[in-house]
Amino acid sequence: MKLYLECIPCFLKQTLFATKDQEEEKRIIILKKVIKFLYDKNWDTSHDEIVNQIYNLIREETRILDPYKDIKKESNNMALKLYPSLKSQLNKIDNMEKRLYTAAKLSIAGNIIDFGPSSEFDLDKTINDVLNKKLAIDDFDILLNKILIYDNLLFFADNSGEIVFDKIFIEEMINIRNKPFKEIAFVIKGGPIINDAMIDDVYEVGIDKFPNITFYKIGNGMKDTGPNRKDKEVKGWIKNYDIVISKGQANYEGLSENKNIFFMLISKCPVISKDLNVEVMDAVIKYNI
């Protein structure tokens, strides 16, 4: 996805949120630096690259490696608390396909836990909305078919907290298959960026306990944190797996040019909605054939 002009004001909003615990004077310095960066930057680039560079700049200025560390822990805990009731909700569904579909919808609902486009969200309401509303794009049947046929899964995760909902979804995939995957590659961030899930989060919520699971890392723009979503290496991962699922907006922005990939997300801003041709707050499972 190309960079939309509407993203530019949003970058400044994100800067203000990421620096909300700083003194006003410091915030002004950082905001001015981000403004200067945006002025100097050629906008004929990816959304990803700009976001990474802005967060690098914020990190340099604040000397805080991960301003969302506490928020991420809280999100995991909040989602883990919901885990038992969501599981018992699923256990009441006899039809296996309907169970998996509900779990897929829960995984999408978890995508609302996002401190990028907006810092305000209502998780309970979103779960309720997504479960009871029709998906705006619904390629679930294609996904179901692949889950039943193929033995390996590449899963691009998005946010902390949200990964608890992804865990439930993967559990239901294994459930409907009646056997584990031969391989699950779970893609997280190799360095902090907004509230995106990292390796600690995965351990916190127990995703490391799946059989045959392995972890790949996407970089945050800092050295040695992993490749960018546009890199050849990432395109190679996608080619190597039969089932490829991508959660959330940033992964959509970075990966939407690839084939054989399912995008599962809530469209949280007008820019993504325009690109997907859906309304803001619509939920989708979209397959790039």
Place this chain on the structure above:
Amino acid sequence: MKLYLECIPCFLKQTLFATKDQEEEKRIIILKKVIKFLYDKNWDTSHDEIVNQIYNLIREETRILDPYKDIKKESNNMALKLYPSLKSQLNKIDNMEKRLYTAAKLSIAGNIIDFGPSSEFDLDKTINDVLNKKLAIDDFDILLNKILIYDNLLFFADNSGEIVFDKIFIEEMINIRNKPFKEIAFVIKGGPIINDAMIDDVYEVGIDKFPNITFYKIGNGMKDTGPNRKDKEVKGWIKNYDIVISKGQANYEGLSENKNIFFMLISKCPVISKDLNVEVMDAVIKYNI
């Protein structure tokens, strides 16, 4: 009101809206110029001054004096269409004080017609909400008292379309007084800025028909369009009138340091809400004693 950092991303959003009919290339040039202006500018200034300078810059670049001209005409027409049904709604209320209170609420509801903080609004829903919800700050009784006692009114208008609702409110003031004001000074903009009402709008909706009405103009940052809200001249107007009413956010931002003035508005952004200590979308009649 001081300039809040949260207003900075909003300035860029407004720039994008004001240039929405331009080619992408031109929009990038203008957005970059506004970004450069924000970088160079000392932010220890008023919100008003920055907004005026940004719209001056947009005017220079696009060579379009008033990008909201059509929108303003549409807003007036939309509100004028509602006028008969709103009047008949009022005519059903026997109690004169309740009638005036309802008209005051209608005038506040009209404040949703605003292309500054957001370009999306639902007028019918807002009218319904404001009429049926408690005002978050309600100094109506003090205002009522002044309307009954005093004979002159200074009214800072805000947006096109909204002024139709203000007309209804002024009609009800005259109604409860049983006689016209000796003077009504209606303050509009002397040059185009966002969708703010100008002299043409006043004629379009018939506000010029009130007895003893006169018009004052606030400038838009261009030469000879009128004084800024912070100017001595404007403070002089406020001192000369017994009843002073200010509609909307920008007037609140510019005039909140004055005394003996009523602010009537819907708080449409987190910054104004923080300053007023109310929630976003709350409606208020706030008297600065």
